[in-house]
Amino acid sequence: MKDLKAYIESGVLELYVLGDLTQSERQEVELMLARHPELKAELTEIEKALDLYAEKHAIAPAEKLRDRVIDSLVLADEPRVFEEETREPVIKQSNFYKYGFAASVALLLLSIIVIINLRSQLQESNQRIASLELSNQKFSSRVNHIENSLSSVTEALEIYQNPAFKKVRLVGTPKAPEASMVVAFNPAEKEVMIDLASLKMPATDQQHQYQLWALVDGKPVDLGVFDTKTDTTGMIRMKAVNEAQAFAVTLEPRGGSIAPTLEQMMAMGSI
Amino acid sequence: MSRRNKISLAEPELIKAIRDREKLGAEALYDMYSSSLYGVIYRTIQDEELAEDLLQETFVKIWNSFSQFDETKGRLFTWMINIARNVAIDKTRSKDYRNTARNQDIENSVNLVDAERNTTLNPETLGVKDMVENLKPESKAVLDLVYFKGYTHVEAAEELGLPLGTVKTRIRIAISTLRKLFN
Numbered sequence: 001m002k003d004l005k006a007y008i009e010s011g012v013l014e015l016y017v018l019g020d021l022t023q024s025e026r027q028e029v030e031l032m033l034a035r036h037p038e039l040k041a042e043l044t045e046i047e048k049a050l051d052l053y054a055e056k057h058a059i060a061p062a063e064k065l066r067d068r069v070i071d072s073l074v075l076a077d078e079p080r081v082f083e084e085e086t087r088e089p090v091i092k093q094s095n096f097y098k099y100g101f102a103a104s105v106a107l108l109l110l111s112i113i114v115i116i117n118l119r120s121q122l123q124e125s126n127q128r129i130a131s132l133e134l135s136n137q138k139f140s141s142r143v144n145h146i147e148n149s150l151s152s153v154t155e156a157l158e159i160y161q162n163p164a165f166k167k168v169r170l171v172g173t174p175k176a177p178e179a180s181m182v183v184a185f186n187p188a189e190k191e192v193m194i195d196l197a198s199l200k201m202p203a204t205d206q207q208h209q210y211q212l213w214a215l216v217d218g219k220p221v222d223l224g225v226f227d228t229k230t231d232t233t234g235m236i237r238m239k240a241v242n243e244a245q246a247f248a249v250t251l252e253p254r255g256g257s258i259a260p261t262l263e264q265m266m267a268m269g270s271i
Numbered sequence: 272m273s274r275r276n277k278i279s280l281a282e283p284e285l286i287k288a289i290r291d292r293e294k295l296g297a298e299a300l301y302d303m304y305s306s307s308l309y310g311v312i313y314r315t316i317q318d319e320e321l322a323e324d325l326l327q328e329t330f331v332k333i334w335n336s337f338s339q340f341d342e343t344k345g346r347l348f349t350w351m352i353n354i355a356r357n358v359a360i361d362k363t364r365s366k367d368y369r370n371t372a373r374n375q376d377i378e379n380s381v382n383l384v385d386a387e388r389n390t391t392l393n394p395e396t397l398g399v400k401d402m403v404e405n406l407k408p409e410s411k412a413v414l415d416l417v418y419f420k421g422y423t424h425v426e427a428a429e430e431l432g433l434p435l436g437t438v439k440t441r442i443r444i445a446i447s448t449l450r451k452l453f454n
Contacts, residue, residue, distance in 0.1 A: 011440070011442060014442050020417060051349055054310070055310075057314050065327070069326065070294075074334070
């Protein structure tokens with residue numbers, strides 16, 4: 001019992017009545033109260049003392065307040081049921097709108113996310129298409145180029161294989177000892193071709209071009225001008241001539257000359 | 272104080288009438304306890320209009336949560352006073368109340384209430400009022416902080432700059448003094 005006295009004197013019951021204990025402290029006190037009736041009596045005394053202390057501070061509220069307060073209490077013989085019935089649909093409705101609104105917002109957010117996602121996917125796809133188009137263009141131009149080369153090579157091959165063509169090798173003069181080229185000549189069809197693949201001539205500047213001449217009975221006949229382009233293959237067709245004893249190449253001003261500049265004779269070859 | 276006859280019931284009848292949600296129960300509840308509850312609320316909140324609103328809120332709470340009251344576990348008056356205290360103390364902790372300038376110095380306002388409201392005290396407890404003045408001021412200050420202002424004893428110790436043990440002792444002394452005075 002000495003323990004109980006100490007417990008009482010600790011003031012914990014006062015704090016319990018004042019509501020100044022934590023949840024676990026309260027539970028502890030309640031456990032003690034259940035075990036010891038004398039503690040319960042002590043507690044009641046404390047409660048009475050504080051109740052009287054509160055009562056000591058009593059102040060009569062304004063008269064008008066009585067009806068207001070009593071009217072705000074829901075009584076049994078009064079429209080409690082009725083009120084609940086009329087209230088409920090309102091609550092339900094407002095809940096419906098509340099949830100509806102929340103759902104709409106959620107749906108809107110979801111849609112925005114999906115749209116943003118799709119948009120970025122679309123952009124990515126567009127970029128891929130653009131890059132595919134570009135590489136497709138590159139590829140097809142490359143195929144074109146290869147086709148062109150192939151057809152000119154095929155053409156050159158046909159000419160070389162055709163016995164009607166005479167292949168005339170032109171060799172460099174002292175002016176251009178390294179020069180050499182092949183002219184193919186078909187007297188029957190009056191065709192003169194230059195094989196660019198075998199063309200080995202010094203490069204010309206912008207103001208000059210090479211001019212091919214046929215020597216017909218000792219007289220030079222103009223067969224047209226050509227450039228040295230190292231990246232070109234195949235044959236180029238020159239002006240027609242039906243007979244020739246020799247071919248010669250001179251370096252002439254761009255566009256060619258009416259008569260060959262003999263001192264600029266670069267290569268020559270006879271049939 | 273009023274010409275209207277106040278309705279009073281013995282406690283068991285009152286409890287039954289409230290449980291049955293009878294009009295008589297509501298009227299008796301109000302007539303028997305409105306002054307005590309209003310006094311505690313006014314003491315805490317010190318604003319007449321606000322105290323009237325909180326008194327109504329307190330009665331609605333008592334009425335609607337009456338199923339939680341267990342007369343085998345505690346006194347009805349204690350249960351109701353604690354609801355009033357909680358309603359009022361919650362209000363003092365709310366932002367809008369804190370922002371008003373009324374809630375300034377607790378000691379001053381408590382004294383002010385006493386000065387202002389002396390004449391309206393319940394005549395039945397007037398004798399008690401005299402006795403309560405025997406409470407030592409330092410004990411009364413601690414008790415009022417906890418009881419009316421909702422301070423924990425830890426907060427009261429901080430507020431008054433006292434050791435925790437001293438605050439606990441003063442609370443106990445104050446309540447013991449009240450017990451002696453009332454018996």
